[in-house]
Amino acid sequence: MRTWGLGLRLALQANRVRLVVTALAVSFTVAFLLGALGALPARQAKLDRLNARDFVSVDTNASKGLKHPPRVTLETANGWYRGKPFTVRLVEAEPGAPRPPGLDRYPGPGEVMVSPDLRAAMQAHPKELASRVPGRVVDLLPDAALSGPHELFAYVGVAKVRYGQVVQHFGYHPRSQPTPVELKIAAWLGAVGLLVPVLVLVGTATRLSASSRDRRLSALRLVGATPRQARAIAATEGLVAGIAGVAGGLAFFWLLRRPACALLPFPDGVFAQDLMPTGLEWTVVVLGVPLLAVTTGVVSLRKVVTGPLGVRRQAPLKSVGWWRLVPVLVGLGMLVAMRLRADRWAPGHGIGTGLLLGGGGLTVIGLAVAAPAVSRLGGRLLSRMPGISPSLAAGRIESDPTASARVVTGMVLVLFVTAWLLAFLPVLQANRGSSDAALLQTLPKGLLTTGSAIEPVDLGAVRALPGVRAVVDLGRSTVAGPGRRDPDDAHSVTVASCTALGRALGRDLGCGTSKVHRIGLSDWRPGTRVDVLDADSRVTSRLALPAVIPTLGFPAQLLDGGFFDGDLLVDPSLLQADAGTTRLVIRTDGTAAAVERARAALPLSLAFTATTLQEQVATTGQVYLGYLRAVRIGLVLALLIGAASLAVTTADAVNERRRSLATLVAFGTPLRVLRRSVLLQMGAPMLTNVVAALAAAAVASACYLGTLQTQNGETWSLPWGSWALAALTAGVAVLLATAATLPLVSAIGRPEALRAE
Amino acid sequence: MTEPMLTARDLHLSFGASPALAGASVDVLPGEVLALLGPSGSGKSTLLHCLAGILVPDRGEVRYRGSRLDSLSDELRSGLRRTDFGFVFQFGSLVPELSAVDNVALPLRLGGHRRRESEARALEWLERLEVADVAHKRAGEMSGGQGQRVAVARALVSGPRVIFADEPTGALDSLNGELVMDLLVGAAREQGSSIVLVTHEPRIAAYADREVVIRDGALAAAVVA
Ligand SMILES: Nc1ncnc2c1ncn2[C@@H]1O[C@H](COP(=O)(O)OP(=O)(O)OP(=O)(O)O)[C@@H](O)[C@H]1O
Ligand SMILES: [Mg+2]
Numbered sequence: 001m002r003t004w005g006l007g008l009r010l011a012l013q014a015n016r017v018r019l020v021v022t023a024l025a026v027s028f029t030v031a032f033l034l035g036a037l038g039a040l041p042a043r044q045a046k047l048d049r050l051n052a053r054d055f056v057s058v059d060t061n062a063s064k065g066l067k068h069p070p071r072v073t074l075e076t077a078n079g080w081y082r083g084k085p086f087t088v089r090l091v092e093a094e095p096g097a098p099r100p101p102g103l104d105r106y107p108g109p110g111e112v113m114v115s116p117d118l119r120a121a122m123q124a125h126p127k128e129l130a131s132r133v134p135g136r137v138v139d140l141l142p143d144a145a146l147s148g149p150h151e152l153f154a155y156v157g158v159a160k161v162r163y164g165q166v167v168q169h170f171g172y173h174p175r176s177q178p179t180p181v182e183l184k185i186a187a188w189l190g191a192v193g194l195l196v197p198v199l200v201l202v203g204t205a206t207r208l209s210a211s212s213r214d215r216r217l218s219a220l221r222l223v224g225a226t227p228r229q230a231r232a233i234a235a236t237e238g239l240v241a242g243i244a245g246v247a248g249g250l251a252f253f254w255l256l257r258r259p260a261c262a263l264l265p266f267p268d269g270v271f272a273q274d275l276m277p278t279g280l281e282w283t284v285v286v287l288g289v290p291l292l293a294v295t296t297g298v299v300s301l302r303k304v305v306t307g308p309l310g311v312r313r314q315a316p317l318k319s320v321g322w323w324r325l326v327p328v329l330v331g332l333g334m335l336v337a338m339r340l341r342a343d344r345w346a347p348g349h350g351i352g353t354g355l356l357l358g359g360g361g362l363t364v365i366g367l368a369v370a371a372p373a374v375s376r377l378g379g380r381l382l383s384r385m386p387g388i389s390p391s392l393a394a395g396r397i398e399s400d401p402t403a404s405a406r407v408v409t410g411m412v413l414v415l416f417v418t419a420w421l422l423a424f425l426p427v428l429q430a431n432r433g434s435s436d437a438a439l440l441q442t443l444p445k446g447l448l449t450t451g452s453a454i455e456p457v458d459l460g461a462v463r464a465l466p467g468v469r470a471v472v473d474l475g476r477s478t479v480a481g482p483g484r485r486d487p488d489d490a491h492s493v494t495v496a497s498c499t500a501l502g503r504a505l506g507r508d509l510g511c512g513t514s515k516v517h518r519i520g521l522s523d524w525r526p527g528t529r530v531d532v533l534d535a536d537s538r539v540t541s542r543l544a545l546p547a548v549i550p551t552l553g554f555p556a557q558l559l560d561g562g563f564f565d566g567d568l569l570v571d572p573s574l575l576q577a578d579a580g581t582t583r584l585v586i587r588t589d590g591t592a593a594a595v596e597r598a599r600a601a602l603p604l605s606l607a608f609t610a611t612t613l614q615e616q617v618a619t620t621g622q623v624y625l626g627y628l629r630a631v632r633i634g635l636v637l638a639l640l641i642g643a644a645s646l647a648v649t650t651a652d653a654v655n656e657r658r659r660s661l662a663t664l665v666a667f668g669t670p671l672r673v674l675r676r677s678v679l680l681q682m683g684a685p686m687l688t689n690v691v692a693a694l695a696a697a698a699v700a701s702a703c704y705l706g707t708l709q710t711q712n713g714e715t716w717s718l719p720w721g722s723w724a725l726a727a728l729t730a731g732v733a734v735l736l737a738t739a740a741t742l743p744l745v746s747a748i749g750r751p752e753a754l755r756a757e
Numbered sequence: 758m759t760e761p762m763l764t765a766r767d768l769h770l771s772f773g774a775s776p777a778l779a780g781a782s783v784d785v786l787p788g789e790v791l792a793l794l795g796p797s798g799s800g801k802s803t804l805l806h807c808l809a810g811i812l813v814p815d816r817g818e819v820r821y822r823g824s825r826l827d828s829l830s831d832e833l834r835s836g837l838r839r840t841d842f843g844f845v846f847q848f849g850s851l852v853p854e855l856s857a858v859d860n861v862a863l864p865l866r867l868g869g870h871r872r873r874e875s876e877a878r879a880l881e882w883l884e885r886l887e888v889a890d891v892a893h894k895r896a897g898e899m900s901g902g903q904g905q906r907v908a909v910a911r912a913l914v915s916g917p918r919v920i921f922a923d924e925p926t927g928a929l930d931s932l933n934g935e936l937v938m939d940l941l942v943g944a945a946r947e948q949g950s951s952i953v954l955v956t957h958e959p960r961i962a963a964y965a966d967r968e969v970v971i972r973d974g975a976l977a978a979a980v981v982a
Contacts, residue, residue: 006866013854212853219852222811223864223911224839226832 007236010216018213019241021648022205026245026293028641029202031252033285035260037277042264045274049147051172053100057165072097072106075164079599079608080615081121081129082592084267086152088132088608092161100170102145107157113139115146115153128596132607148268149261200410201645202293205241212656235294242290249289263633320401324373328366328692332699334359339703342710356704360420363696367412371405374692375685379404382684389676396681404685407649411686412693414642415730419697422722423705444506444613446590448598451609452476453582462586462601467594470504470587472496476565477575479543481530490533492565494519495575498552504587510553515571518551522567532575543574586610639726643733647740650682654741661745675745682738690730694723760823762787762951763919768807768817770974777803778814779974785919790942790952792965800974801955802923808953809842809921810834822918839864843912843920843950845941847927850908851896857883857903858892861911868915882910886940902933909941913948920945923955931960938964 011019055074072093079086093106107113112135114122119140122129133154146153217230225233261270277285338345338355345352379397382390397404463471475495498511511517524530527547531539552569584606588594599607654661664674702718761784770778777800785791785808793801806812807819810826811834819826821841826834843864844850851860861879866872883889886906891899899907905925912920922941926934942964945952956962970977 005872006863009859010852010854216852216854219850220863220867221835222838222844222846222850223867224835224837224842225867226835228832229835229867 007233008240010233011237011240018205019237019244022202022238022241022293023244023248025201025205025645026242026289027248027252029199030246030249030285030289031256033289034249034253034277034282035257035275037281037285038257038275039264041276041278042261042270042274043266045276046147046266046270049101049144049274053102053145053147053170054172055098055100055165055167055170056172058168070094070096072099072167073161073164074167075161077132077604077608079132080611081132081152081599082596083612083615084150084152086118086132086608088154088156090156090158090161090164092158092164098167098169100145102142103155107135107138107155109157109159110135111138111157112136113141113155115141115151117150118152118154121152125593125596128593128600131600131604143271143273146268146271148266149271150267150269152268199292200413201641201648204406204410204645204649231298235298238294238298239290242293245293246286246290250286320372320376322373324370326366328363328370328696331359331362331364331366332696332703334362335700335703339706342707352707356707360700363700364413364416367416367693367696368409370692371409371412371685371689372401374688375405375408376401378684378686378688381688382680389673390680392673392677393681393684396677397685401685403653404681405689407646407653407682408686408689410645410649411642411730411733412689414638415690415693415726416697416700418638418726419694419723420701420704422719422726423697423701444587444590446588446595447505447613448584448586448588448595448610449613450584450586450602450606450611453584453603454605455603457582457584457603457606459584462584462598465594465597465601467589467591468586468598469589470500470585472500472504472585473582474501474564474585475572475575475582477570478533478537479530479568480533481542482528490537491567493568493570493575494564494566495570495572497571498569501569501585504585506587508553510550512550514546514548514550515574516546516549517569518549519564519567519569522549524549524568541575543570584610639729639733643737646686646733646737650737650741651744653682654678654744671746675742678741678745679738682741683734686734686738690727690734694727694730698723759786761785762822763808763826763953764820765804765808766818766820768804768814768819770803770807770812770814770816776974778807778817780817781971781975782817783808783969783976785951785953787918788946788949788951789967790945790954790965792962792968793953793955793971794957794962794968795971795977797957799971801971803974804971805921805923805953805955809844809919810837839868840915841918843915843917845905845908845912845920845922845925847924848901848904851904851911853897854895856893856895857888857899857907857910860896860907861914863911864915879910879914882914883907885944886910901928902937905929905933905937906940909937909944912941913944913950916948917950920950920952922952924957925954926956926958926961934958934961 058068058071070093072091075090077088077090079088091106097106099106103113112133114133114137118129118133119137122133122137133156135156141153141155143149213234217225217234220233221227221230257272257275261272261275264270264275334355338352338359345355375397379394379401382397383394385391385394457473459471459473462468473496477493477495478490479493480490498509498515498517502509502511509517518524524545526545526549529542529544532541532543534540549568584602586598588598595612599610602610661674661678665671698718705718763785765781765783768778768781769776779800781800781804783791783793783804793804795801803812807814807827810819810821810829813827817827821837826837829837838844852863855863858876858879861882862872862875865875865878880889880892883892886909888903888906888910891903891907896904896907905928909925912922920941925941926937929937938961942952952965954961954965962968
């Protein structure tokens with residue numbers, strides 16, 4: 001026990017820099033882990049919140065006339081406000097009726113309760129929301145009543161709910177929905193992408209100024225510290241760093257939880273208190289990470305604990321064998337095998353998944369294992385160069401390739417993971433987000449479409465609004481007849497003027513002179529006659545389809561969106577549209593104010609269904625774009641951490657060699673030669689390793705993408721541009737890190753450096 | 758005749774291909790100051806390390822007070838270094854991050870003594886070696902002579918039976934060197950400790966009761982002063 005006290009003193013008095021850097025690295029690890037682990041529970045918490053305020057409704061017919069407990073009737077309107085989802089619940093409540101979480105009473109008629117963000121919006125733009133949230137704000141909704149901090153949500157008290165449901169009880173049984181695969185992949189990639197460099201930083205930090213620690217421990221061994229005591233002393237240092245790191249990590253987590261929530265791809269935000277790992281995860285992180293730090297510290301000491309004479313009497317360094325290249329080659333070989341037999345061994349089936357994960361994992365580990373051999377290769381190349389600096393540098397590398405490799409391993413792993421991710425991103429993007437994202441670019445801004453109007457709409461008033469460019473109403477009619485394969489089936493057609501629609505959409509739809517157009521895959525036969533039906537399926541007139549039905553030049557995505565009824569667009573001059581089924585297309589100038597002005601002018605039911613195309617796409621697209629953004633932020637962070645650990649190790653490597661460098665200076669070696677040799681000694685192994693990492697990543701991604709191509713018939717191109725950028729970034733990081741050591745070399749050039757031991 | 762405190766018989770030790778010790782034998786008597794002399798690279802330090810149980814010879818045996826030292830476990834040999842042996846090397850034997858008093862107290866604290874008691878004894882020794890004024894300076898902040906005197910204090914603090922000194926004055930000027938030797942030998946004689954002293958300075962060797970010369974890893978001649 002006394003030893004621990006001594007270890008504590010040594011830890012605090014000896015190398016404070018190492019202690020601080022290790023503690024910081026551990027803090028990052030803990031904070032990242034807690035954040036990443038908290039993301040999935042945060043999603044579940046959001047679902048739970050939605051479930052809790054969802055309700056089971058009463059079958060009012062069954063209980064008609066009977067005495068019943070106090071009731072609340074709700075009518076929910078889901079819509080959009082300035083690009084954000086917006087929900088209003090109209091409430092008609094009897095005293096004592098069941099309430100959703102967070103509400104201790106219901107608003108009475110003329111009263112409203114709103115979420116904080118909705119209240120802010122109402123204060124900023126009172127006119128836009130007055131009609132949709134009618135009444136006096138009596139209360140703000142607390143967190144418990146909302147699914148996210150930025151949700152726009154309101155309870156509006158009314159005397160009579162027209163189309164509501166009677167609530168039996170709130171809260172579905174909390175059901176956990178299976179996590180979507182994309183989310184799992186994103187979380188996993190994010191965690192690995194961040195953890196690898198952070199763990200490398202931890203490893204780096206615990207090895208900082210290792211030789212001075214070795215000297216200290218051997219001095220202790222000399223005066224009689226047993227191997228166990230020496231290990232305990234070293235472990236204490238790791239433990240101190242670990243405990244400080246966990247404390248720091250918890251602090252980081254609490255401080256950064258709120259901003260971190262903003263990175264999660266949920267439009268209405270995540271409550272900071274929901275970003276919360278499970279109890280088991282907490283325990284594992286809080287106990288496991290310091291344990292890891294202690295272990296790294298002890299393991300890195302294995303060699304020196306044995307001798308009181310320290311490093312001086314250590315066994316000679318083993319030379320680095322070329323066998324080290326084997327694991328990475330085997331890993332890549334597995335990926336190549338997967339590619340070559342993509343028809344049978346595609347990921348998703350046992351062997352394919354095994355090859356992908358095994359090969360990928362082996363390649364990552366293999367790169368780290370191979371780093372000394374690759375560094376040695378760099379040394380070999382250097383020794384071919386003329387001049388004294390290269391040969392000095394080459395000698396150093398050759399004498400201890402492992403030490404040179406240690407400096408770059410972190411960067412290499414980060415680079416590999418980054419390069420792989422860069423190749424994988426487009427796949428993730430294309431699977432969901434990007435088609436929507438591309439569509440967003442091409443669609444006119446501020447184009448509103450509505451659902452069917454129940455009430456009559458004063459189109460003139462809407463047209464007269466400032467910022468409204470055009471209003472087209474899409475009617476609907478029902479037709480049936482021999483022009484279709486199944487003549488008895490009644491089908492909807494959209495009734496609108498093609499040219500007016502084209503004008504409103506601001507694009508050339510290819511209307512021509514035809515009055516009938518095909519929308520999508522219509523199987524109406526040209527040149528036939530069809531029956532036009534009324535609401536009671538009676539034939540009111542007949543319509544002759546033209547001999548040629550041109551197809552409307554329309555983005556396919558819009559056709560999927562339920563934008564049109566049926567698969568024909570018929571000019572109003574040919575058909576009488578059903579009354580009361582009008583839907584609107586409103587073209588505004590694209591400003592949020594104009595869009596909201598138009599919505600505010602519509603009857604309440606239409607106002608909630610009026611949606612811009614951007615908003616429609618947003619529901620699916622934005623979430624995935626959010627993931628992409630999170631992954632990209634993760635990549636930048638990973639590269640930064642990688643560069644940081646590179647700079648720390650490089651500076652430390654020079655510092656550790658202070659003595660031998662100072663000796664060289666004392667012997668009269670020009671500083672210039674020394675500087676060049678240090679630059680080469682650091683740069684050459686880095687360069688060969690960076691090239692190796694990028695090459696491995698290129699092979700790995702080519703195999704992976706090629707396999708996907710065979711599997712799904714999609715074409716993916718390798719992201720050469722992004723890779724070049726990553727290589728450039730890595731190159732700059734390498735340069736900066738090595739350049740950062742030059743002042744150190746100069747400082748060592750001063751004669752007093754020799755004394756500093 | 759008194760029993761030797763330490764005996765080495767026919768020690769062989771090689772680092773790789775080159776032998777550092779080749780049949781060295783030596784006795785250390787209780788309370789004597791024994792000087793190991795010899796040219797550079799002859800194996801003086803290696804012999805001293807074997808005698809102290811830091812290195813284990815490939816062949817031959819080392820006995821301390823009659824029992825085998827070379828076959829003891831690392832744990833037990835560490836314990837001996839703490840309680841029975843003291844060390845003064847040319848440099849680098851102090852822990853640079855610890856203060857003088859902490860350094861001197863180290864063997865006691867590693868042996869499980871209380872901190873306060875250890876520090877009190879350390880201070881006494883620092884006073885005896887006339888370096889109490891640097892007691893709270895770190896080892897890295899002291900002059901060479903001060904550092905060596907602190908090292909001597911540390912070698913003596915646990916009341917060792919044998920003190921191993923490998924060129925203890927090698928980094929000091931002659932005045933400082935003699936001062937350190939006076940203090941070391943004086944205190945050792947007072948405690949009855951033996952000293953195994955490696956040096957190549959005749960003036961320092963003059964402190965010894967007996968000198969042995971080592972050449973190519975074996976004893977060349979024994980001279981009784
Ligand atoms: N750790 C080691 N690895 C390899 N050879 C060693 C090692 N330590 C000592 N030697 C070799 O063993 C031989 C004896 O070394 P030792 O340090 O005992 O000499 P020494 O007599 O103390 O010399 P000096 O007076 O220069 O200190 C030398 O040839 C030396 O090169
Ligand atoms: Mg020597």
